[in-house]
Amino acid sequence: MIYRENGQFKTSYTADQQIFTIAQDKIFVLAVIAFAFIGIPFLVDEYLFRAILIPFLILALAALGVNLLVGYCGQITLGAGAFMAIGAYAAYNFFIRIDGMPLIVALLLGGLSSAGMGILFGIPSLRVRGLYLAVATLAAQFFCDWAFLRIQWFTNNSSSGSVSVSNLNVMGWSIESPVEKYLFCLTFLVVFALIAKNLTRAIIGRQWMAIRDMDVAAEVIGIRPMYAKLSAFAVSSFFVGVAGGLWGFVHLGSWEPAAFSVDRSFQLLFMVIIGGLGSILGSFFGAAFIVILPIFLNQFLPALGSFFGIAISTAAVSHAELIIFGSLIVFFLIVEPHGLARLWSIAKEKLRLWPFPH
Amino acid sequence: MSRKIGDVILDLQNISLRFGGVKALTDISFNVREHEVRAIIGPNGAGKSSMLNVINGVYHPQDGKILFRGQERKKMEPHMAAVQGISRTFQNIALFKGMSVLDNIMTGRTLKMKSNLLMQALWIGPARNEEIEHRRKVEEVIDFLEIQHIRKTPVGRLPYGLQKRVDLGRALAMEPQILLLDEPMAGMNVEEKQDMCRFILDVNDQFGTTIVLIEHDMGVVMDISDRVVVLDYGKKIGDGMPDDVRSNPEVIKAYLGVGH
Numbered sequence: 001m002i003y004r005e006n007g008q009f010k011t012s013y014t015a016d017q018q019i020f021t022i023a024q025d026k027i028f029v030l031a032v033i034a035f036a037f038i039g040i041p042f043l044v045d046e047y048l049f050r051a052i053l054i055p056f057l058i059l060a061l062a063a064l065g066v067n068l069l070v071g072y073c074g075q076i077t078l079g080a081g082a083f084m085a086i087g088a089y090a091a092y093n094f095f096i097r098i099d100g101m102p103l104i105v106a107l108l109l110g111g112l113s114s115a116g117m118g119i120l121f122g123i124p125s126l127r128v129r130g131l132y133l134a135v136a137t138l139a140a141q142f143f144c145d146w147a148f149l150r151i152q153w154f155t156n157n158s159s160s161g162s163v164s165v166s167n168l169n170v171m172g173w174s175i176e177s178p179v180e181k182y183l184f185c186l187t188f189l190v191v192f193a194l195i196a197k198n199l200t201r202a203i204i205g206r207q208w209m210a211i212r213d214m215d216v217a218a219e220v221i222g223i224r225p226m227y228a229k230l231s232a233f234a235v236s237s238f239f240v241g242v243a244g245g246l247w248g249f250v251h252l253g254s255w256e257p258a259a260f261s262v263d264r265s266f267q268l269l270f271m272v273i274i275g276g277l278g279s280i281l282g283s284f285f286g287a288a289f290i291v292i293l294p295i296f297l298n299q300f301l302p303a304l305g306s307f308f309g310i311a312i313s314t315a316a317v318s319h320a321e322l323i324i325f326g327s328l329i330v331f332f333l334i335v336e337p338h339g340l341a342r343l344w345s346i347a348k349e350k351l352r353l354w355p356f357p358h
Numbered sequence: 359m360s361r362k363i364g365d366v367i368l369d370l371q372n373i374s375l376r377f378g379g380v381k382a383l384t385d386i387s388f389n390v391r392e393h394e395v396r397a398i399i400g401p402n403g404a405g406k407s408s409m410l411n412v413i414n415g416v417y418h419p420q421d422g423k424i425l426f427r428g429q430e431r432k433k434m435e436p437h438m439a440a441v442q443g444i445s446r447t448f449q450n451i452a453l454f455k456g457m458s459v460l461d462n463i464m465t466g467r468t469l470k471m472k473s474n475l476l477m478q479a480l481w482i483g484p485a486r487n488e489e490i491e492h493r494r495k496v497e498e499v500i501d502f503l504e505i506q507h508i509r510k511t512p513v514g515r516l517p518y519g520l521q522k523r524v525d526l527g528r529a530l531a532m533e534p535q536i537l538l539l540d541e542p543m544a545g546m547n548v549e550e551k552q553d554m555c556r557f558i559l560d561v562n563d564q565f566g567t568t569i570v571l572i573e574h575d576m577g578v579v580m581d582i583s584d585r586v587v588v589l590d591y592g593k594k595i596g597d598g599m600p601d602d603v604r605s606n607p608e609v610i611k612a613y614l615g616v617g618h
Contacts, residue, residue, distance in 0.1 A: 013493045195479045202478035202485060203464075203471045210454050210465050217452035220414055221532065222440030222469035231475065278456060 005352075019197055036186055041179045049178035052292060057185040058246045060287035063271040064189075064196050064280065065239025070269065071277035072200055073232035074212030075125050076133055079140035080240050081264035082121075085257060086144060087114040087241025088248035089154050092163055095249075096156060103168055103175070107245040114241025115234040122233030126226055141262050148257040164254030181250050188246060192239060197280055199235065208232050209278070240268075274332055276339025285340035293328065297321045363584065364392030366425075367568055368413070368536060373422035375408055375592075382408045383419065386594045388587045390536070395562055395569045397583035397600075399576075401612060404589040406572045407449060410538045413570070414439040414446055440469055443535035447525045447542060449572075455514040459524050462513055463499055466531025467492045499527050503557060519550040526557060537561065539571045543578060551575065555582055580604065588612070 008023055010016040020026035044053065066080050091110025095101050117140070124136035148154050155163050168175040175184050199205050207228040210218035219225055248255045267290060275286020298321055305312035312320075336343050368390040375383040383405045390396045398406045411417040413424070415434040424431045426442060445466070454462050471492060477485035500509055503523050508516060513524055522542060529537055542558065543551045559582055561567050573579050579586060580600040588596035588603055590612040596603045603609055 013490045013497075017489060017493065198481040199475075199479050202481070202489065203468060203473070204475060204478055206457070206461055206465045207468060209457050209461070213454035213456050214452045216416070216436075217448060217454070218465070219436040220416070220440060220446055221465055221528065222437050223465070224437050235475075 017201070019201070033190060037183065041183065046178050049182050052295060053182055054178070054185055054251050056287055056291045057182070057189050058243050058251055059268070059271065059291055060284050061185075061189050061192055061246065062240050062243035062268050063275065063283040063287045064193060065236045065243065066268045067272045067275075067277065067279070067283045068196060068199070068208070068239065069232050069236035070272055071279065071282070072205060072212065073208035073229060073236075075122070075229060075232060076130065076269075077137040077236075078134050078262070078265050078269065079121060079137035079144075080268040081260045081262060082140040082144035083114045083118055083237045083240040084244025084247060084264060085148055085260035086117050086237075087111055087244030088255065088260065089148055089163075090114065090241070091245035091249065092165065093154065093156070095165060103170055103249070107242055107249065110245040111238040111242035114244065115238040118233040118237025118241075119230050122230050122237075125229045125233065138262070141265055145257055145261065148260075160256075162254055162256040163248075165249050166253070168249060175250065185246055185250060188242065192242070193280060196239070200280070204228075204231060204235075212278075270329065274329060274339055276341025279339065279341035281344065282339050282341030285344070289340065294321055294325055297324055363394045366390070367392040367427060368570075369423075369425040369428075370413070371423045371425070373409075373412060373419045373424070375405075375412060375417055375419045381592050383412070383589075383592045386422075386589070386592075388594065388597055390568060390570055391585075392568055393562070393566050394584040395558070395571060395582055397579045397586045398570065398572050398589060399574070399579055399586060399603075400589035403591075405592040406589055407540055408592075409589065410446060410540055410570070410572065413536075414444050414538060440532065443532075444538065445529040445532040445534035445536075446538035447522075447529050447540060449540040449544065451518075451521045451525050453513045453521055453525055453528070456512065458510050458512055459505060459516070459527075460496065460500070460509045462524055463496045463527045463531045464492065466499075466528040467496065469532065496531055499530050502530070502560070503527050519546055519553075522546070522550075522554065523557070526554075530561065533565075534567060536568045536570060539569065539573075541572050541574065543573060543575055551578065558582060 005022045005024075008021075010021070015021075018026075020029060040053070062080065062084060065083075066077065069075050069077055087107075087110040089110075090113035091106045094109045095103070095106040121137060121140040125133050128136060149161065155161060170184070173180075175181055200208075207218070207223045208231075210221070210223055211225060211228045211232075215225060218228070244260065248259070252259060271286030271290050272283060273286070274289055275284065276282025298317060301317050301320055302312050332340070366389045370389065371387050373383055373386045374381070386405075386409070398409055400406050408417060412419050415436045415438060418433055454465065457465075471488050473485035473488050477483060500506055503526065505520065505523055505527065508520060513521055516524065526539075526542065529539075539558070543554050546554065555578060558569060558571070562569050571579075571583065583600060585598060586596070586600050586603045587594060588606070588609050590608075595608040595612055596606045598606075
């Protein structure tokens with residue numbers, strides 16, 4: 001009964017094509033965003049920012065990018081980690097090689113470089129699909145692992161192979177403390193989520209989904225598969241590249257190629273699958289699930305053990321964490337193969353009718 | 359009917375199509391006139407769907423010429439056929455299952471929408487106006503097909519008959535000059551068939567769209583089409599007015615077998 005669109009009539013197509021057509025939805029999302037900007041900085045301690053919130057924001061941005069490609073355009077990829085690396089290293093080179101390069105511009109240029117590489121590594125998608133494409137995108141991963149480890153120029157000839165940035169600031173406003181980093185990442189995420197939503201409700205998004213659902217019919221309607229697929233690779237890699245830049249610059253500060261290994265690619269793909277393919281919200285759910293759950297289990301298991309009077313060793317905790325985490329993923333995939341976002345939409349549909357059955 | 363049948367819009371000359379050693383189409387020639395309803399009939403495996411695929415560029419015939427408005431068509435991709443104004447529906451519904459009815463029909467407007475990626479990303483100016491303007495056109499199609507009540511439903515959840523109608527809607531949203539219908543009435547009950555016949559005739563009548571249609575229901579074909587071409591084993595065995603075709607001995611032989 002609380003959640004009703006009763007009496008909310010639309011008199012123009014503009015009104016009907018808004019992002020949130022139901023007023024309650026709009027208010028709820030605006031409230032969440034306002035709370036994230038204003039409330040959380042006062043409520044949360046430094047550890048939470050560093051261990052959970054900042055990684056969550058950045059990985060949610062990357063997952064959003066992967067979702068545009070895998071969920072909306074149906075092109076599976078195992079190279080997301082590589083595009084994060086390209087974004088990070090390209091932004092690094094722009095940042096240190098050009099004097100006075102603003103941070104945001106460097107990050108966006110990193111994203112653009114990643115988009116360019118995305119188009120290049122997306123070319124196989126014109127011929128192969130499914131698992132074969134996944135293997136082809138792995139090439140991007142291995143190529144980047146190799147390039148950033150072996151080609152000294154990318155790392156500015158640093159002897160240890162790791163690179164670092166410092167003195168981050170945006171127009172005089174320094175980004176040093178966890179709260180500032182958090183707000184910086186949050187701004188990026190909100191803006192990019194809006195862009196992703198706009199793209200998916202526009203022509204380009206419909207072209208991607210058409211290619212995903214039935215490529216022959218899409219072609220007959222006048223959609224060029226090459227444009228649709230490569231634009232999906234480009235936009236997705238742009239998102240992932242910017243996230244990679246943030247991960248290196250803001251979260252890590254100094255990093256080496258291992259930060260963007262194939263594990264990261266798998267992690268992002270899992271986020272998208274668990275969160276919900278083809279759903280913006282699903283990317284957030286997936287990122288939250290994968291970032292928060294291990295940490296939660298890590299804290300929760302010893303507490304549970306001491307409650308029953310059993311002391312659980314650190315090693316046992318880390319083993320149990322993996323076991324429980326794995327089985328939860330399997331459980332969610334069996335219960336709801338369309339991801340957490342589908343559970344959310346089912347709940348909303350039920351709420352609209354509650355307490356009546358129809 | 360008030361509409362006037364015009365000149366030849368599509369002329370197929372000596373089309374042959376082979377898949378390896380299998381001859382799908384052999385030396386087929388026929389033409390389609392502007393504003394007419396042209397039916398292609400024939401037993402299973404006669405090459406009817408292959409013929410449609412040749413017309414809209416999915417298959418490339420090894421021999422023969424296709425003239426569209428008097429101009430010879432070179433080897434072409436399906437999307438170029440769409441640019442020329444040829445749209446089609448599919449025998450096994452090929453809708454975009456994850457998308458709503460509205461979005462499915464909106465994809466039919468893709469070629470007419472011009473705004474670039476950046477404008478779409480920011481949802482500003484031209485991109486936004488274009489979206490509204492084409493939404494209006496799509497709503498006209500939705501009204502025409504009487505599917506207003508399901509416009510926000512994902513097509514995967516719709517019953518078969520409605521899916522067929524959405525498939526037609528998507529093709530109509532392109533405002534085609536030639537509409538290819540591959541068994542638009544297969545698997546429907548009598549009422550659904552009547553509805554579909556009405557839509558097809560209305561499209562032909564109101565918009566002057568040329569229609570090329572494959573159908574198995576002889577009653578329907580004889581009623582709504584102006585001319586009929588009959589294929590059997592990839593060869594043309596009859597061509598003409600419905601009544602002529604019905605009395606053609608070759609056609610009777612193909613449909614009923616020898617000895618009758």
